[in-house]
Amino acid sequence: MCGIFGLVSHEPVNQLLYDGLQMLQHRGQDAAGIVTASGHSFHMHKGSGMVRDVFRTRNMRDLVGNAGIAHVRYPTAGNSKSAAEAQPFYVNSPFGIVLAHNGNLTNTDELYENVCYRDLRHINTSSDSEVLLNVFAHELEKQVEGSDLTVEHIFGAVTELQKLVRGAYGVVALIAGYGLVAFRDPFGIRPLILGKNIDAQGREEYAVSSESVAFNGLGFELWRDVAPGEAVFISFDGEFHSQQCHPQATLKPCLFEYVYFARPDTVMDGVSVYQARADMGVSLAEKVKRELPWKEIDVVMPIPDTSRPSAMELAHHLGITYREGFIKNRYIGRTFIMPGQAVRKKSVRQKLSPVESEFRGKNILLVDDSIVRGTTSLEIVEMARDAGAKNVYFASAAPEVRYPNVYGIDMPTRAELIATDRTVEEIAKEISADGVVFQDLADLVAVVRNLNPKIDGFDTSCFNGEYLTGDVDEAYLERLASGKISVELLNKVKPSLVDHSVRIDDDLDDDE
Template sequence: MCGIVGVVSTAPVNQLIYDALLLLQHRGQDAAGIVTQQERKFYMHKAKGMVRDVFRTRNMRALPGNIGLGQVRYPTAGNAASEEEAQPFYVNAPFGIVMVHNGNLTNAKQLRAELADTDHRHTNTDSDSEVLLNVLAHELARATSGAPLKSVDVFKAVRAVHKRVRGSYAVIALIAGYGLLAFRDPYGIRPLCIGHGADGSVMLGSESVALEGNLYTLERDVAPGEAVYIGLDGKVQAEQCAEKSSLHPCIFEYVYLARPDSVMDGISVYQARLNLGESLAKRVISTVPPSEIDVIIPIPESSRPSAMQLAQLLGLPYREGFVKNRYVGRTFIMPGQGARKKSVRQKLNA
């Protein structure tokens, strides 16, 4: 569960990607990274920590170019302590590819063995994102057979990736000298949307708030199994690349992970949380007499809309039972139970 963003523009994108990552900081606090491209050369900076701490003025100056991508990391696979596992990841063949990934691969162990024994590709970390990057790189090499890259090759490669990879994955990749590729797993488990700026530039991001906060117009969500390819000229091509696709988004996005002001797959996250409060009201009435309940208290922040709806439907007082220290980050996505328990003590006070 990470936050990813990609931009194709006619102007420098480093500040734009930085601002988008700030808007997605709630999706990952462990590490952050940005890569840009200028004249076929990649410029990258990534490190452990929050966006504001990772990127200083000198780092931003060293990220030139009108196309790029970024990620904020919440480690669900691999080593949370490893700086090497911060994204984006890079491979130099074919073409040169950098990639950011939000999700989890369930067959990463099998794929890692295939990469080593059959594809003859080396992975150097425990990250499933590096596995996914190498699978994509291998399939792009097979699709092109040494020829220059065409959009038909890109979609052919993504179709092959869908056949090999299992799990959740929303991906944005930058192919040196060609453009930006984004795709989503056939079940649409992790979110990804696309929008346009007033100048015709294109942005992809995990949540609509990343686009709207930068004055981009949300166009639509990338469909489950779909691949979107944007050339350096800004031309957008899209194709369904999964043999079977159906929308089964992760419910945890709506319960906790996403910002309430985001819209995912046409569903308002805030409205979804109100609906959860409604469902909870029916469950409570069937198990506990409302007369035995004193007050409804949320554990801030994610549960607040649900708690308000529950209190209204049961006709009970809504009260704040916990005061939140806003200077402590999200505790669920902190690496390790020890860090989470300590941070909860610092964050919430009755």
């Protein structure tokens, strides 16, 4: 999962891009990057770490121009340790293009063989995002064939790309000397949202973001979502164009975005994330009534922060006291994003601290957004018992996560998922809880769909193993689990010189 942001303005955009990235920091803490456009030149700075650590004042001064794109990275494909895989990526032909991508492709190796290897386009990293950039560049080159670039050429390239590419993708890209392109996969699995502003001179400015929250405080208003299969082009002069590029597009966004990833103050695909999570608490309360001795529960407590709306509504619906029993240290990174089980387990007690007086002698119902690996849940239950809780029950606003997510969420193997081949009772035993309740998938789907009946369906693959793109089978999942998919691509990548005929200011060091 990553965060992408793009702007076309009539004033310098470096500060706005930085501020927008800060609002998307929750979508990735591994790396950050910004590219701005000035005439036919790109100006880039990117590196490993959080936004505040990657950019210094001198870097910001060099990011000149009235348009740009930005990215925060949470690695799911490629080498998470490599600063070279920080986005945006750049290719010099045709025209000079930089691209940032949120999502994950499922046919990366095929694309590499058919487009990059066959057509002699060079890939520097094992990132599927760089492959996607080269597919777009190749299709754009085929459209133009020596003539001047037009909007029709750009939309034609996206149309051809969508015939070739499978998986989930929200994309923002800059074409040197022309403008900003944004497009979304035909299922709309990953979000992509448009913002709009009228400046003091009455001129229109546009923004594109993974979440509407990035518009808050920047003067932009949420305009609409980029539709599944749609492409938009905004010239550097501020002219807006759009076209549906896929004939069978259908809106089936990732359900896990509403459960966990998106910020609660975001609206995506017409759904308030906060309201969705609050409504999840109501439906979950009904299941708690059926499956737990709920009248014996003294206190409902959220696991901060994403579960708070669900926990509050659950407590209100059951008429049980709601209390904040865990205090979060906000200077510790999110454990879901941290690589490695040992690091995740160690960080839980650093991140959360119990208020012992809220637990002592009480029957506690803990509410979390989901239970994925179970490591965090086990540590939290043990912390509640250590603080003096008599009985500890656990409720998940999401159903059991039983399958890997291949569309951009770091759930790479079934072996890592606590719900794999376990009953609810066995899961409760694994996390040391006196009882566990999971949201029913049908109820979760109904909650979100009720907020926007125009949604055709959802990507629910991590809950039921049904993959929208139709190309994910058991053999694919076995290759993914063994790491062979990324290794095979990495073995094809050969070092080479990169032609910087369009000027790139790419400074990866962290010093002042």
